[in-house]
Amino acid sequence: MTDTYLLLILGAALFCIGVMGALTLRNAIRILMCIELMLNGANVTLIAAASSMPETSGVGQSMVVFAIAVAAAETVIGLGAIVAMYRAKGWVTLEKFNLMKW
Amino acid sequence: MTLPQIVFLVMAVFALVFAGLTVTVRNVVHSIVCLICCLLFIAGIYISFHADFIAAAQIAIYVGAIAILILFATMFTHDPTGDKLSHLNRQSILGVFVALALFGSIVYFFIGTNKFDQNQTKDSPMMAIKPINFVELREYNEKGETSVKVIGDILYGKKGKQAGYAIPVEMASFMLLAAIIGGIEMAKKKEDEV
Numbered sequence: 001m002t003d004t005y006l007l008l009i010l011g012a013a014l015f016c017i018g019v020m021g022a023l024t025l026r027n028a029i030r031i032l033m034c035i036e037l038m039l040n041g042a043n044v045t046l047i048a049a050a051s052s053m054p055e056t057s058g059v060g061q062s063m064v065v066f067a068i069a070v071a072a073a074e075t076v077i078g079l080g081a082i083v084a085m086y087r088a089k090g091w092v093t094l095e096k097f098n099l100m101k102w
Numbered sequence: 103m104t105l106p107q108i109v110f111l112v113m114a115v116f117a118l119v120f121a122g123l124t125v126t127v128r129n130v131v132h133s134i135v136c137l138i139c140c141l142l143f144i145a146g147i148y149i150s151f152h153a154d155f156i157a158a159a160q161i162a163i164y165v166g167a168i169a170i171l172i173l174f175a176t177m178f179t180h181d182p183t184g185d186k187l188s189h190l191n192r193q194s195i196l197g198v199f200v201a202l203a204l205f206g207s208i209v210y211f212f213i214g215t216n217k218f219d220q221n222q223t224k225d226s227p228m229m230a231i232k233p234i235n236f237v238e239l240r241e242y243n244e245k246g247e248t249s250v251k252v253i254g255d256i257l258y259g260k261k262g263k264q265a266g267y268a269i270p271v272e273m274a275s276f277m278l279l280a281a282i283i284g285g286i287e288m289a290k291k292k293e294d295e296v
Contacts, residue, residue, distance in 0.1 A: 003107065007151065008212050010114045014121055014144075016205035021125030023197030024190050029176050030130060033137050036168060037121055040144055043156075051151045058252035062267065064156050065253065068163050069274040073281035075168045079175040080288035086179040087291070095191050 007048035015041030028085070028092045032078045039071045110150045117143035128189050130176050138169045155250045 018038030022031050043064050050060025086092050120140035127133050141164045148157035259266040 003110065003151075005212065006110070006114065007147070009209055010118070010147070012205055012208040012212065013118055016201045016208070017118070017121045017125055019204055020198055020201035023200060024194035025125065026189060026191045027130060029172060029179065030125075030133060030189070033133065033172060034125060036137065036164070036172075037124065037140070040141065040164075043160075044144065044147070047148060047151055047153050047156065050153070057152070058249060058256045061153050061156055061249060062253045062256045064153070065159065065257070066270065066274055068156075068159055069278060072163055072168060073277050075171060076281045076285040077288075079171060080285035082175060083178060083289040092179045 004048050004052040007051070008045060011041045011044035011048060013041070014038070014044060017041075026093050026095055028082045028094045028097075029079075031094060032075065032082070035078070036071065036075065039067060039074075043067050106150055110147060113143045113146045113150070117147065131173070134169060134173050134176065137172075138165055141165050141169065152249065154248055155253055 015038050018034045018036075018041060021034030021037065025031055025034065046060050046064050046067065050057045050064075053060075082092055085097065089097075117140050120136045120143065123136040124133050124140060127136060141160060145157040145160040145165075148154070148160060255266070257267050257271050259268060
């Protein structure tokens with residue numbers, strides 16, 4: 001059991017904690033935070049894969065830079081959508097939103 | 103067990119504890135504070151795995167920008183019904199079981215593979231795939247340079263060679279610009295509203 005395995009399991013645990021929160025919480029902003037946790041788990045997994053191959057470690061790390069950029073864009077769009085939903089309805093409880101359901 | 107391993111294990115345990123608190127505490131602002139602590143411990147883990155630029159980006163972007171943005175959005179959108187109801191929804195027990203099953207299956211496949219074992223790195227099929235601008239990290243480490251120069255060489259290409267990931271970097275910057283414009287457009291007050 002090397003350090004790389006421990007880091008991979010940490011990434012999987014962070015991802016699954018994020019999945020648990022995204023499935024169980026009602027507040028839309030908290031679900032967005034759980035998605036941040038899931039993206040962090042993915043980044044930890046990328047760093048684990050990068051550190052297991054020292055010669056090409058920089059490639060994996062530069063992929064994490066792209067992942068962080070995607071996370072920032074996703075947060076901005078998600079929070080914009082949540083603020084727009086709050087303006088329209090007055091609450092951010094995600095269970096009650098069924099505007100685009102059928 | 104060496105000292106770096108102990109430090110890594112302590113930081114990993116704290117990161118997991120704060121991640122768990124993020125999804126379980128009732129108060130939203132407490133949840134954001136726990137998320138910030140979790141992100142900081144993950145940045146420490148990055149440092150212990152020689153990814154110092156990623157650690158700095160994690161602190162600057164996640165903690166400095168994203169978490170504060172979420173905090174502001176929380177304060178803009180106070181939900182009066184959320185104070186009385188539970189913060190969990192109806193499918194919470196099922197959701198916990200699904201997450202546990204997912205974790206179990208991911209760990210099962212991690213244990214089943216040995217591609218990430220450090221002793222077998224040389225024989226790994228991933229080593230056959232060379233990136234466009236293959237940069238020797240050891241070469242930089244012997245000169246005492248950080249991972250910033252390595253990442254810069256990979257993203258923008260070494261001098262005199264073909265550019266590495268310059269076009270994806272530009273696409274990422276355009277994506278961020280589009281996200282900024284979209285966020286402003288969605289969140290701003292429309293003319294017909296009061």
